[in-house]
Amino acid sequence: MITVKKLSHDFVIGKKGRQTIIPILRDISFSVEKGEIVTIVGRSGSGKSTLLNLVSGFIHPKEGEIWISGEKVSNLNEAKFADFRIHNLGFIFQSFQLIPSMTAFQNVELPLILKGINEGERRKQTEEMLKKVGLLDYQDHYPGELSGGQQQRVSIARALIVNPPIILADEPTGSLDSETEEDLLKFIKELNRDLGITFLIITHDDKVAEIGHRTIELRDGRIFEEVRLVCN
Amino acid sequence: MQLKDQFRFVRQNMKKNKTRVFMTILATAMGCAFLIVLASVGFGLQKSVVKEMTEQRVITQIDVHGKEIADQGGFRPVSEKDIQIFEKLKDVKAVTRRKMLQQEGNFSIGNYQEPAQTVVANFPSEVKAGLELSAGRLPKGEDEVVVGYNFPLNLAIKDAPDDRYDDKGQLKAEYRYTGKLIGEKLEITVRQLKDGKQEEKTIPLTVVGISKKPTREWAEDRSVFISDTILTEIENFTGTPKGYLLDPNSEVPKDQDIHENSFDEVKIYARNMEAVQGISDQLKDMNYATYSVVNELKEVNMIFMIAKAGLIFIGTIAILIASIGIYNTMTMAVTERAPDIGIMKAIGANPKTIKRIFLLESSYIGLIGALIGTLVSYGISYAVNFAIPLIIKQAFGKETEINIIFSDIPFILPVICIVICYGVTIISGYRPAQRATRVDVLKAMRREV
Ligand SMILES: Nc1ncnc2c1ncn2[C@@H]1O[C@H](COP(=O)(O)OP(=O)(O)OP(=O)(O)O)[C@@H](O)[C@H]1O
Ligand SMILES: [Mg+2]
Numbered sequence: 001m002i003t004v005k006k007l008s009h010d011f012v013i014g015k016k017g018r019q020t021i022i023p024i025l026r027d028i029s030f031s032v033e034k035g036e037i038v039t040i041v042g043r044s045g046s047g048k049s050t051l052l053n054l055v056s057g058f059i060h061p062k063e064g065e066i067w068i069s070g071e072k073v074s075n076l077n078e079a080k081f082a083d084f085r086i087h088n089l090g091f092i093f094q095s096f097q098l099i100p101s102m103t104a105f106q107n108v109e110l111p112l113i114l115k116g117i118n119e120g121e122r123r124k125q126t127e128e129m130l131k132k133v134g135l136l137d138y139q140d141h142y143p144g145e146l147s148g149g150q151q152q153r154v155s156i157a158r159a160l161i162v163n164p165p166i167i168l169a170d171e172p173t174g175s176l177d178s179e180t181e182e183d184l185l186k187f188i189k190e191l192n193r194d195l196g197i198t199f200l201i202i203t204h205d206d207k208v209a210e211i212g213h214r215t216i217e218l219r220d221g222r223i224f225e226e227v228r229l230v231c232n
Numbered sequence: 233m234q235l236k237d238q239f240r241f242v243r244q245n246m247k248k249n250k251t252r253v254f255m256t257i258l259a260t261a262m263g264c265a266f267l268i269v270l271a272s273v274g275f276g277l278q279k280s281v282v283k284e285m286t287e288q289r290v291i292t293q294i295d296v297h298g299k300e301i302a303d304q305g306g307f308r309p310v311s312e313k314d315i316q317i318f319e320k321l322k323d324v325k326a327v328t329r330r331k332m333l334q335q336e337g338n339f340s341i342g343n344y345q346e347p348a349q350t351v352v353a354n355f356p357s358e359v360k361a362g363l364e365l366s367a368g369r370l371p372k373g374e375d376e377v378v379v380g381y382n383f384p385l386n387l388a389i390k391d392a393p394d395d396r397y398d399d400k401g402q403l404k405a406e407y408r409y410t411g412k413l414i415g416e417k418l419e420i421t422v423r424q425l426k427d428g429k430q431e432e433k434t435i436p437l438t439v440v441g442i443s444k445k446p447t448r449e450w451a452e453d454r455s456v457f458i459s460d461t462i463l464t465e466i467e468n469f470t471g472t473p474k475g476y477l478l479d480p481n482s483e484v485p486k487d488q489d490i491h492e493n494s495f496d497e498v499k500i501y502a503r504n505m506e507a508v509q510g511i512s513d514q515l516k517d518m519n520y521a522t523y524s525v526v527n528e529l530k531e532v533n534m535i536f537m538i539a540k541a542g543l544i545f546i547g548t549i550a551i552l553i554a555s556i557g558i559y560n561t562m563t564m565a566v567t568e569r570a571p572d573i574g575i576m577k578a579i580g581a582n583p584k585t586i587k588r589i590f591l592l593e594s595s596y597i598g599l600i601g602a603l604i605g606t607l608v609s610y611g612i613s614y615a616v617n618f619a620i621p622l623i624i625k626q627a628f629g630k631e632t633e634i635n636i637i638f639s640d641i642p643f644i645l646p647v648i649c650i651v652i653c654y655g656v657t658i659i660s661g662y663r664p665a666q667r668a669t670r671v672d673v674l675k676a677m678r679r680e681v
Contacts (some may be wrong), residue, residue: 006284056578078583082577082580082582084580085579085580085581086580086581087580088581097677099576108574111580113234113577114581114582115233116237187602
């Protein structure tokens with residue numbers, strides 16, 4: 001489903017002439033199979049977010065290849081990657097990334113609008129999805145009028161609405177309390193089990209790491225170890 | 233993304249900062265109204281001038297003044313031979329030729345009299361050119377005449393006082409000849425200076441017809457059409473061609489014989505307006521001096537074309553200034569909405585879609601501005617046309633005789649304005665829209681935290 005081959009990345013900082021190259025990722029190779037939940041752990045600053053951003057196409061890798069669903073995405077241009085994203089990838093962010101001027105309903109509906117779906121169909125699907133995450137009663141609330149957990153559920157609804165085979169999540173529970181976190185993890189497991197959605201989740205929380213079939217640990221920009229969790 | 237949804241997005245976005253959008257629309261509307269009103273003056277004056285020109289003359293008419301004499305540079309009057317050439321030209325409907333008595337004939341019926349212009353005309357061609365009678369028939373005999381429609385209206389009693397005209401310049405009814413005219417004897421009296429003494433000759437004529445009322449309100453036809461024979465009789469008396477009056481103070485002109493057997497007023501009527509140019513060109517090639525409204529119209533229109541282009545150009549500057557506002561508004565909109573743009577891009581919005589939404593927004597502002605500007609300029613144009621005559625009346629204390637349209641907005645003008653405004657809007661909205669597509673997803677999302 002996702003294959004990363006010999007991926008290396010570094011950031012260049014500073015003004016021209018006095019530039020410093022900071023190596024972040026070195027020779028990363030791994031793959032995620034269909035229906036798997038893979039978590040990536042590592043210390044702060046180890047390059048987890050950078051890795052996910054590369055897979056998401058938000059930044060371009062300096063070296064190496066990324067394949068998703070059989071397509072080599074690492075050299076797609078911005079417009080092509082956008083089209084690829086809306087059909088194949090769902091995103092859950094630590095800070096939810098909802099559009100504050102849109103209601104919960106409108107936020108969830110947004111990917112369908114971008115896909116060019118008709119209004120009637122959109123309404124049906126959006127309502128269904130809001131029901132699924134238990135927020136139908138909150139559909140006219142703006143993000144500012146929702147709790148953190150509710151906001152995260154809206155953002156999950158938005159990620160799920162286009163039926164993506166893969167969901168990428170960067171610290172999805174980072175802004176939630178432990179109880180809400182548990183609900184979310186349960187929901188992720190359900191989605192994985194019932195719909196076969198593949199998850200690539202970044203976390204530094206052991207509880208989150210535990211739901212994965214596999215855990216990859218990053219250290220100093222390299223894969224330190226890969227652990228298969230027997231219980232899952 | 234469907235166009236409908238793009239429009240909805242744009243409207244939602246515009247609602248987020250109503251005052252700013254409103255001010256930008258206002259500036260654009262002002263620019264457009266300025267352009268339209270400014271150019272409308274050019275259109276209005278052109279319309280007035282053209283109306284004036286075409287009202288005074290028949291548009292298919294070509295005046296022929298004479299023919300250039302080779303080598304000498306002078307002109308000679310049009311002769312019978314020339315007329316035959318004219319009549320053979322393609323698309324010529326009629327060639328009217330008139331000889332004018334070179335002095336004012338004094339006409340009288342009984343106790344009533346009136347000085348009037350005396351003309352010898354070729355009736356078949358006059359009829360072809362559109363001459364119609366309101367009463368009677370065309371002359372057959374040599375002493376038979378046709379008078380102009382206004383001739384009887386000015387036939388005044390001989391001892392009428394000086395204030396015989398009313399305030400409209402018309403002869404008061406009490407002094408006017410009221411008897412019948414057709415079949416009546418009309419006498420023409422001509423004069424000549426002979427051996428230093430003024431001599432007069434009176435020739436009896438019979439009225440057989442009255443021409444039709446001129447179609448133009450202001451036109452007055454008071455001429456009397458006599459026959460060639462009568463003219464010859466007059467010439468025999470005066471001893472000069474066409475009854476030319478000798479002046480006691482000046483020499484007898486030597487070249488007066490060139491007027492002999494030539495026409496004083498030759499008009500060619502084309503079958504339609506389109507043919508006028510072709511006929512004039514042919515005449516010009518044959519060295520005839522001609523004049524037609526169509527020719528003059530062409531020049532007038534040319535001048536106004538340049539003037540209007542200049543006015544539109546100046547107006548465009550106003551729109552350009554307004555476009556700075558659009559640029560500013562759009563740049564701020566992009567900056568403000570960068571986080572939203574980042575999120576949309578992260579979800580999978582195509583950069584092209586984002587660009588289109590912003591271009592749509594700036595065109596929306598531009599078009600609404602142009603529409604409001606157009607409406608306002610129609611109002612201003614109306615007000616100007618209403619107010620300026622009043623102001624002139626105030627300033628000069630009298631009714632303006634001149635019926636000038638100061639401002640006219642033909643359909644094409646708003647179209648031009650909207651096209652210019654739209655173009656300018658797209659240009660000024662392009663950079664901000666381009667910037668929107670370059671919003672960095674990660675930076676935009678980080679800012680929101
Ligand atoms: N745009 C950037 N320019 C320069 N350096 C960057 C940039 N983004 C990240 N870095 C650096 O890359 C390194 C890895 O950052 P990254 O965000 O991937 O860490 P992380 O593992 O996600 O950490 P955390 O657990 O705290 O989220 C950090 O040292 C950071 O300073
Ligand atoms: Mg991180």
